[in-house]
Amino acid sequence: MKSLQEVENEIVENFSLYDEWLDKYEYLIDLGKNLEPYPEENKTEDRLIKGCQSRVWLDARMEDGKLYFSADSDAIITKGIISLLISVYSGRTPQEIAGSDFSFISRIGLKENLSPTRANGLVSMIETIKKTALDNLE
Amino acid sequence: MNVQDIRNHFPILSSRVYGKPLVYFDNAATIQRPAEVVDRWVSLTESCNANLHRAVHHIAAEATEAYEQTRDAVKDFLHAEDRSEIIFTAGTTASINLVAFSFGEAFVHAGDEIIVSEAEHHSNIVPWQMLCSRKGAILKVLPVDEDGYLQVSQLDTLITERTKILAVNHISNVLGLINPISEIVRICHAKGVPVLVDGAQGVVHQPVDVQATDCDFYAFSGHKMYAAPGTGVLYGKRKWLEKMPPYMGGGEMIETVRFTGTTYARLPQKFEAGTQNMAGTPTLKTAIEFINLLNDKELIASSEAVKAYLLEHLMQDERICLYGVPHGTEDKISLFSFTVHGVHHEDLASILDKMGIAVRSGQMCAEPLMDRYGVTGMLRASLAPYNTMEEAEYFVQCLDKAIQMLQ
Numbered sequence: 170m171k172s173l174q175e176v177e178n179e180i181v182e183n184f185s186l187y188d189e190w191l192d193k194y195e196y197l198i199d200l201g202k203n204l205e206p207y208p209e210e211n212k213t214e215d216r217l218i219k220g221c222q223s224r225v226w227l228d229a230r231m232e233d234g235k236l237y238f239s240a241d242s243d244a245i246i247t248k249g250i251i252s253l254l255i256s257v258y259s260g261r262t263p264q265e266i267a268g269s270d271f272s273f274i275s276r277i278g279l280k281e282n283l284s285p286t287r288a289n290g291l292v293s294m295i296e297t298i299k300k301t302a303l304d305n306l307e
Numbered sequence: 308m309n310v311q312d313i314r315n316h317f318p319i320l321s322s323r324v325y326g327k328p329l330v331y332f333d334n335a336a337t338i339q340r341p342a343e344v345v346d347r348w349v350s351l352t353e354s355c356n357a358n359l360h361r362a363v364h365h366i367a368a369e370a371t372e373a374y375e376q377t378r379d380a381v382k383d384f385l386h387a388e389d390r391s392e393i394i395f396t397a398g399t400t401a402s403i404n405l406v407a408f409s410f411g412e413a414f415v416h417a418g419d420e421i422i423v424s425e426a427e428h429h430s431n432i433v434p435w436q437m438l439c440s441r442k443g444a445i446l447k448v449l450p451v452d453e454d455g456y457l458q459v460s461q462l463d464t465l466i467t468e469r470t471k472i473l474a475v476n477h478i479s480n481v482l483g484l485i486n487p488i489s490e491i492v493r494i495c496h497a498k499g500v501p502v503l504v505d506g507a508q509g510v511v512h513q514p515v516d517v518q519a520t521d522c523d524f525y526a527f528s529g530h531k532m533y534a535a536p537g538t539g540v541l542y543g544k545r546k547w548l549e550k551m552p553p554y555m556g557g558g559e560m561i562e563t564v565r566f567t568g569t570t571y572a573r574l575p576q577k578f579e580a581g582t583q584n585m586a587g588t589p590t591l592k593t594a595i596e597f598i599n600l601l602n603d604k605e606l607i608a609s610s611e612a613v614k615a616y617l618l619e620h621l622m623q624d625e626r627i628c629l630y631g632v633p634h635g636t637e638d639k640i641s642l643f644s645f646t647v648h649g650v651h652h653e654d655l656a657s658i659l660d661k662m663g664i665a666v667r668s669g670q671m672c673a674e675p676l677m678d679r680y681g682v683t684g685m686l687r688a689s690l691a692p693y694n695t696m697e698e699a700e701y702f703v704q705c706l707d708k709a710i711q712m713l714q
Contacts, residue, residue: 190325191661198654198712222669222684223653243683244651245713246658284657286669 173265176257177273184277193282197249204252207241218293222286223247225294229301235260236305238298247287250279251294258298266302271295308603313693316341316597320693327663330698335480335508335642335689336667337530340590347593348535351586359583360559360576373589378575380592385525385542386516391574392548395588398539399507400430402526403474405541405578406503407434409551410472417443420469422500424449424457425679426479429672431505435474449475451679455482455631459491466498473502477509477525481673481685482631483642485513489520496521501547507531511598512640517542534594535587541578548574555580601692610692613699614641617688620703621645626710630680641690644671650713652684658709664702 171179187193211228218225223244230237238259242248257273258266274280274295280288314320317339322329331339340348357367359374374395382390396402415421421435425448432446439446447465450458457475466473473495478485492502501523506515510527517525524547529538543551553560553571560580562570571577601607615636621629621643628646633639647655656668667687670677677684688702 189661191658194658194661195712223651224683244654246654247651284653284660287653287657 170260173257173261173269177276180253180257181273181276190282193277194246197253198245199249200252200256201242201245201248201250204241204248204255205239207239211239212241218290218297222290225251225290227251227294227297227301229305231263231305235262236266236302238301247290250287250291254294254298258302263302263305263307266298267306271299308600308606310606310609310693310695313601313606314695316343317693318342324663324665325661330664330694330701332688332690332694332698332702333665333667334691334694335531335687337536338511338533338691339693340533340535341597343597344533344535344590344593348586348590351589356585359585370585373592374583374585377589377592380595381540381542384515384595384598385540386518387542388518389545392542392545394541394543394548394575394578395583396526396539396541397537397584398528398530399428399505399526400434400528402524402539402541403431403503403505404434405554406472406524406526406543406551407438409554409578410547411438411442411444413551415442415444415471418469419444419471420447420467421445421471422447422449422462422465422473424451424475426451426455426457426482426673426676427474427476428480428505428507429674430507431474431476431503432675444471445469448675449473451482451676454634455479455484456634457486457491459487459494462491462494466495466500470498470500472523473500474505475502476505476507477515478512478640478642479631479673479676480508480642481644481671481676481687483508483640483644483689484631484633484638485509485640488522492521501544508640508642523547529587529591529594532591532594533597535584535590538584538587538591540591545574548578553577553580557581606692609696610641610690610694611636613690613694613696614639616696617641617643617690617699617703626714630685641694642687643689644685644687646682646685647710647713650710652686654713655686655706655709658712659702659705662705662709664705 212226216226216228218227223242225242227240238255240251319339355366355369357370359371378390378393381393423432423435452458495502503524504522506525506527511532523544525542527540530536558581559576560572562572621627626647630644652668656666659666669684
């Protein structure tokens, strides 16, 4: 498995292929469309991430010392964003996630290119992932 | 006068976002300010920044004159009977809160009823709910039909002898339909119920004559009618304003202050506590002069053509569900809220943004109306007379492209 940093670098590189933000959005939409289906029964209030204009559900489970995330959203761009986060952080140990500075987000320029409500949503997603990791530290 | 003549008043309209020409279709939230309004705002700040009414010096006198001339301009604009009926506030929300508090203090008691419509902005719901919880009164709702029309015929049964006031919008910020205010006032007055009109969207689109419509209160904001933000007006009939206690205390709303008791200033100062918005409020006068300039045949014809084009397109496109469906184009202003099947409004707004188009998405401060239509939010394009047919056509193309990307 690639290291967390390698995956981050890959994503930054993928994003840099597009000059225009409209194309980067298109890439995010594709990611959103290709996100693994999320079970309807997991669309519960406690899995809902607060602070997003669109609804985002995030589920986490521990297996062999690693955290696996799955998620869904009613907005496709938001789904693309959470998909990005999952591709980096799913299947990592809580230590790895807790140690990450999430700097690839700023290297992409993602937050700056979202609407203020979406940027807040992104912060909430990151905080939820971090908190889940911290809660699962030994 | 053509659209370009008007656009020349707005330097911001020639700006670019993400390298694309800005198409500003979020006018119902904040309309852009013409250069003359900005100039007036700046020059008042630069040349006559002083407290009003009381200071005995030259620039204070000038500032006072600018402020009070604005009151006359607003009185004429609304066709009010008397200048003391014009209260300057910080905006529509402040105006409605003033009435909900002061009218409520004077006239609303436990068990009384207040009616609002289902299509109100939160600013015309929450102040009344707060009043109801203070007084133990009951809030009742006048519904809209599927097309968004107020079900005015239901007023007969909704109004009871406990009804103290009805609060309704002139034009809904979501539906864009022009409500029959005169008719509503007539029905309410026949039963002795005063009417407050939320004119936030109405004042910039429709000539307002408060004496002809006979409404008791009319509230609006400056930032939606080309004036400075943080400005606004409450028109109130003298007979009500005189019986209502002040809303806020302090500043110039007093006559004499003793620790044994205070007496209040006369209208309108009674309701203008604190330091006034000396630079902002006078821009209402400049804005009114600008609105009068827009009353031009050629310009109106071009705005109507743009409206008809967008209305036709949005109603024909089967992917789109429009809210506020007019029975005739004259019933609706150039404001279009809609949803797209299978597409989240926020996604759509984000894509359009990157194409240079500014629209509103979300609940638009009207959650009860979102619930009425069973949606979590909508997309809204709201136009101003400075928007062109080219912009509307570009919007339609981009909307189509965005939907294809997202569906």
